[in-house]
Structures are given as structure tokens and as C-alpha cells.
Amino acid sequence: MNPPSYGLAGVLGWPVAHSRSPKIHSYWISKYGLLGAYVQLPVAPGQLGLALPGLAALGFRGCNITLPHKVDALHLVDALDANAARIGAINTIVVQGDGSLKGFNNDGFGYIQSLLDAKPDWRADAGPVAVLGAGGAARAVVLSLADRGAREIRLLNRTPEKAQALANEFGAPVRALPWSQRHAALADVAMLVNTTSQGMQGQPALDLDLAALPLHALVSDVIYVPMQTPLLAAARQRGNATVNGLGMLLNQARPAFEAWFGVMPEITAELRRAIEAGL
Numbered sequence: 001m002n003p004p005s006y007g008l009a010g011v012l013g014w015p016v017a018h019s020r021s022p023k024i025h026s027y028w029i030s031k032y033g034l035l036g037a038y039v040q041l042p043v044a045p046g047q048l049g050l051a052l053p054g055l056a057a058l059g060f061r062g063c064n065i066t067l068p069h070k071v072d073a074l075h076l077v078d079a080l081d082a083n084a085a086r087i088g089a090i091n092t093i094v095v096q097g098d099g100s101l102k103g104f105n106n107d108g109f110g111y112i113q114s115l116l117d118a119k120p121d122w123r124a125d126a127g128p129v130a131v132l133g134a135g136g137a138a139r140a141v142v143l144s145l146a147d148r149g150a151r152e153i154r155l156l157n158r159t160p161e162k163a164q165a166l167a168n169e170f171g172a173p174v175r176a177l178p179w180s181q182r183h184a185a186l187a188d189v190a191m192l193v194n195t196t197s198q199g200m201q202g203q204p205a206l207d208l209d210l211a212a213l214p215l216h217a218l219v220s221d222v223i224y225v226p227m228q229t230p231l232l233a234a235a236r237q238r239g240n241a242t243v244n245g246l247g248m249l250l251n252q253a254r255p256a257f258e259a260w261f262g263v264m265p266e267i268t269a270e271l272r273r274a275i276e277a278g279l
């Protein structure tokens, strides 16, 4: 029998020092007793076209792609998962058996799993969903909610053209509404999602009045630094259930790890605590 081969993967971005991915994947490599490593791959803008073709030759099974390369990398891989093509960005590359590169985007998977982990009876079709923001995270969130059967997604973005473009591209059930209507648009929703950067560490809180939000609505924020954004704190204060962005971060890593190392890893309480401690 051949000895198990050394598995190499990493996170490719610029900068990458802040990435939590090495901690997550290294934990799983150790937990499952695998031979391998997950390393930082700082690649400056402009160098991506040189770095990616080197992955196979260097023995990498793949890598995660983070800012600012998520869109550019999509155009440099040999094949694209259908979901990544719809989202328009990749966060994972898997080196295929023949050395070619295939791009994936697991953010939508991670997002839906994070909701199910927090609320196993959660359903996308429970009622209208209001999504704030129309950037990269919004694309993954909106598509995954639509795929899970959401019947009405009210999309509101500070720059209205971006929300409208996304609604045009994805079609029903996505409907763009003016940013000025974000407070009133919360009436009768089953879920509110923040995908803007507002409320993130170093950013002001999201300017949103929750008065119209039903108390049974779930409030989700994809931000995980801090874990409790001002939006989530205000929602909890008035009695709404909340889900932060940490579960999305942890869950998006699982399919990539499985593709590289052959094990679908679990999010243990120990892993969650370790990542929380570093936030």
C-alpha cells in the first residue's frame, strides 16, 4: 500500500495575515489525523496569473481565494462550478487529477448551513426576506436563499443601481427597492439579512430603524467581527432571534476541506471557541 500523500492547501489573497482560514483548516488536519498543511499564500494584485498555474506544480490540492482576487481568479481557472459562475466570484480552487484548476464558491452553502445550525426548522419560504447590501456577500446570500425556495427577496442597497442590476440578473423572487424604504420594507418579513459592511469593526452601525420588524423575524448579519454587531444587539434587545456571520465563515470552509482532504469536517464547539477567541 502507498503511504498517504502529504496534502497541501492554503489561502491566497492580499493581504492574508488576518485570515482565519489557516486556523480552521489546520484544526481539522490535526483533528482527523491527516498528513498535510494549510498555509498563507500572499499574492499581490497583478501576480495572480503567475501564481495560479503554479499550484499544481507545487503539489497543492487547491486553495481558498480571498480579497482582492475572488473575481479575477474566476477568469483564470480551467473550469467553473455552476454555482460559482452564477455568483460571479470564486472562493475555492480544487486542483483536478489532470492538474487543471476548478473554481467553486461555497459562501452560499456556508450561509444556509449557518442558519440551519442555529435554527434547524428554518425555512427560506417562511415569508418575505429583506436583504440589505448588493456586494459580493449579497450575491451569494441572495442566490442561496432563492435556491432554497424564498418566494420574495426585497433587496435594498445604498447605491440603488447595484440592487436593480442584481434583481435584473437573478429575476424573481428578487425585487429591488429604494434604500430610503429600508425601514418600512421590514414590515411582515420572516427574515432580515445585513450583507453591508456597516456594523463591522471600524465601521459605523447600520442606519436602520427596526420598529416595523415583526418580533418573530430572524435577523442575520454576515459580519463576524464583532460577533454581535449593533444591528444584532438591537434585534436581540427587542426579542428577535439572531444569527451572526461566524457560522457562515466556518461552514463555507467545510466543502473545500472535503474536496482537498476527503473528509467532510465537523464544526466542533472546540473549533468555534478557538476562532471566537481570535476575533
Ligand code: NAP
Binding pocket: 107, 110, 132, 133, 134, 135, 136, 137, 138, 157, 158, 159, 162, 195, 196, 197, 198, 200, 222, 223, 224, 245, 246, 248, 249, 250, 252
Ligand atoms: P462589498 O462587495 O464591498 O459590498 C459592501 C456592501 O456594503 C455594498 O452593498 C455597499 O453598498 C454597502 N455599504 C458600504 N458602505 C455603506 C454605507 N455607508 N451605508 C450603506 N451601505 C454601505 O463587500 P462584501 O464582500 O459583500 O462584504 C460585506 C460584508 O460581509 C463584510 O463585512 C464582510 O466581512 C462580510 N462577509 C462575511 C462573510 C462570512 O463568511 N461571514 C463572507 C463574505 C463577506 P454600495 O453598493 O452602495 O457601496
